[in-house]
Amino acid sequence: MIRVTKLADYGILLMTWLAWRKARPGGDELRRSAADLARETGLPAPTVSKLLRLLSRAELLEAQRGAQGGYQLTRDPAGITVANIIEAIEGPIALMDCLDDTAPDCDVQSLCPTRTNWDRINQAILTALSSISLEEMATPQRGWRERMSSALTPTVGETS
Amino acid sequence: MIRVTKLADYGILLMTWLAWRKARPGGDELRRSAADLARETGLPAPTVSKLLRLLSRAELLEAQRGAQGGYQLTRDPAGITVANIIEAIEGPIALMDCLDDTAPDCDVQSLCPTRTNWDRINQAILTALSSISLEEMATPQRGWRERMSSALTPTVGETS
């Protein structure tokens, strides 16, 4: 069901936590060590390390080495999208592999206008993911549900 | 990378094939057996059977048993969305499990406004998937991009 891996989930959790902390007025220290973050989020420490490294490599976080080191956000949370985070952790966003290279199963050319249309789906999802900023993730939602349901729900729901 | 399972991919392929065949003027037989479809698409027969069964159970296809039996679309391709198909094959669409029940890892309540916001992402993706009909998948793309951008981008929220 259009699964995002747990790693990406955790990554978003971490980033949200960082953004949230930054937004708080009492945010004394915005640079935090991997161990701190692991403790604060309750996630296993090595996994947190790995994630932070990936996020840092994608330049979403800035790493400071040595004693008293740690990670901190490079940009403003408003300038980081969920798509950015997922992409940083899981690589380029694509629903299928059939898109980029020669797939041997896909031998029936006649029905493969499908492939080009799959690209549309990918694009749609990418758009959706890019439209949600980290800032939004870090702030408790207000009346977003109304905006949502009015525009979105129509097609999928009915079982019959 | 927001992967859809190969089964769902195949499912969409099958449905697209069916829709395409139905749309053609020379579409003599719109009911086709699982074996036929397997041969025509080049997919392994048992897998095709399984998929067709799932799609039939979701009432996207109609099954006719016995000799000379087979499957055919229940509704018009325009009334079937990609979201429908994926949902039929992979169950309810949700990026994460953390949404519906008590997750033990999620013990840090303080940072869990994230969870409610995850729902937002799910909704966005569902919208994207629901906005693409099987009919569109079966026809070579024309001016679909306009519909896309108009239908998707505004609802979820501006980045700034």
Place this chain on the structure above:
DNA sequence: CCAATCCCGACCAAATCAGTACGGATTCCT
């Protein structure tokens, strides 16, 4: 110089996925 911290690669266990096999039920055709 020492300790804390980030950094990196390789490795392992577990979950999930794709596919298979077999047996049963239903309908058509002879």
Place this chain on the structure above:
DNA sequence: AGGAATCCGTACTGATTTGGTCGGGATTGG
């Protein structure tokens, strides 16, 4: 009626991916 074709369902297995671990090196601050 009988047999063949077809859909239906469950259970099982092999392979891929994922989540997580471990150990050692590089870099900075005290």
